[in-house]
Amino acid sequence: MSVDPEFENLVKLYYRDLYRFGFSLTRSEADACDLTQQTFYIWANKGHQLKNLGKVKGWLFTTLHREFLQMSRRQERFTDEPISEVADNLPHVSADVVNRMDAQTMLEVLGQIDEDYRAPLVLYYSEDLSYKDISDVLKIPLGTVQSRIARAKIHLFQLLTQDNHRCHQST
Amino acid sequence: MNTSEAKERLFLYRGPIDDADPQFEEALAHARRDPELAEWMRQQNRSYGTIRSKLREIEPPRDLAEKIIRERPIPLRRGWTQIIRKRPIPFPRGWTQILPLAAAIVILAGITAVWLNLSQRGRHSLVQGQEIVVKGEVLDMACYIAYNMSGPEHAACARDCIRRGLPVGIKSEDGKVYLLVGANWRRGEPLNSQLAEYAAKTLTVKGKVGTRDGFAMLTDATVVSFGVETAFPEPVAEDHNIASVASFVAGKRAAKR
Numbered sequence: 001m002s003v004d005p006e007f008e009n010l011v012k013l014y015y016r017d018l019y020r021f022g023f024s025l026t027r028s029e030a031d032a033c034d035l036t037q038q039t040f041y042i043w044a045n046k047g048h049q050l051k052n053l054g055k056v057k058g059w060l061f062t063t064l065h066r067e068f069l070q071m072s073r074r075q076e077r078f079t080d081e082p083i084s085e086v087a088d089n090l091p092h093v094s095a096d097v098v099n100r101m102d103a104q105t106m107l108e109v110l111g112q113i114d115e116d117y118r119a120p121l122v123l124y125y126s127e128d129l130s131y132k133d134i135s136d137v138l139k140i141p142l143g144t145v146q147s148r149i150a151r152a153k154i155h156l157f158q159l160l161t162q163d164n165h166r167c168h169q170s171t
Numbered sequence: 172m173n174t175s176e177a178k179e180r181l182f183l184y185r186g187p188i189d190d191a192d193p194q195f196e197e198a199l200a201h202a203r204r205d206p207e208l209a210e211w212m213r214q215q216n217r218s219y220g221t222i223r224s225k226l227r228e229i230e231p232p233r234d235l236a237e238k239i240i241r242e243r244p245i246p247l248r249r250g251w252t253q254i255i256r257k258r259p260i261p262f263p264r265g266w267t268q269i270l271p272l273a274a275a276i277v278i279l280a281g282i283t284a285v286w287l288n289l290s291q292r293g294r295h296s297l298v299q300g301q302e303i304v305v306k307g308e309v310l311d312m313a314c315y316i317a318y319n320m321s322g323p324e325h326a327a328c329a330r331d332c333i334r335r336g337l338p339v340g341i342k343s344e345d346g347k348v349y350l351l352v353g354a355n356w357r358r359g360e361p362l363n364s365q366l367a368e369y370a371a372k373t374l375t376v377k378g379k380v381g382t383r384d385g386f387a388m389l390t391d392a393t394v395v396s397f398g399v400e401t402a403f404p405e406p407v408a409e410d411h412n413i414a415s416v417a418s419f420v421a422g423k424r425a426a427k428r
Contacts, residue, residue: 007240008240011236011239011240012236015231015235015236015239016230016231019229019231019235020226020227020229020231023229023231024226024229029232032231033231033232033235033238036231036235036239037235037238037239037242040239041242093218098218098221098222098225099221101225102225102228103225103226103228103229106222106225106226107226107229122226124183124185125219125222125223125226126223126226126227128188130188130189130191130192131183131189131192146183149183150182150183153182153183156222
């Protein structure tokens, strides 16, 4: 089979990021592999329709997320929630607490957060995407993206703190 | 903007990546004037960096990129409109995800058996009726069809699968495979419980050969002899069904002891 160098370069550039995003959504290696592969499959067939090649990364993440939603057959309704309603007391979790965890534990903690909130949170943390880009990827309004990230971050910090307490109690 | 509002805004600030975002400008200016807020922001940024690095530790399987590139669809233009695409092959699943496939095979086998019965009564559309004798290996059809698994190294799995009710078959010495449908399955005496112990071993069975859409089967199957029982002394009467053969063998074993 002949190799298309452009396609190969694109795969090598983004497959890790896409896999991580897929894995954080599904928590299944096989599903994450399928989503990543399916995303590049769609790119190979429809990528030529993208006029602005600077938006390839966003396009790939959007496609993977859409495939995930189709896979899980979720019907979502998006509402705009102002960020000011987030919380009065913003929690904090120290870097030391996180440092004691491995990536698997972190994923398990993330898995406890609802998917509506988990997807923007993972993009917020692991990808160099602006809020506008995250909004485009997930096809939800900018205000909702920020609100969901803030709420998800608060929830994550609470979970990390609880997890840390459990570790201390068990040792 | 007071400190509380600035904190709320900076809770989402990640560092240089958000520097160009105007929504953080005022809050950042506030942090430059307030050392306590600046320290809180530094801690937030450290925690952001640590969580980010943890998430980026996740690595995909080594062969993922290679597989994606290898399975790349190749659009082959025919004229101006038609494009042929190659579908990606799904990645392997664990046992829990294989069970639905096995269930589908069981259902298909069941439908085939029912259809066979109805056809025998009515239209006789099957190419069948001739009684044949087949000597060969007892197969667990789900694993054999789906994954090409057979032979002694697969005996334990095949035994479990047959015992659990997955379709059972026989692979003749010339390589032809038949689904086995017992003589008494309508009376609730499935073959599985009787044949499970002989998974991956050699048996000789007799039955009426038939095919449905190219899929071969032996209906009213009965065991002629157990190949594994090399000292099996007497031929089994033709009208013995599997249950009677099994009890006969059990009696012989008890007598030897």
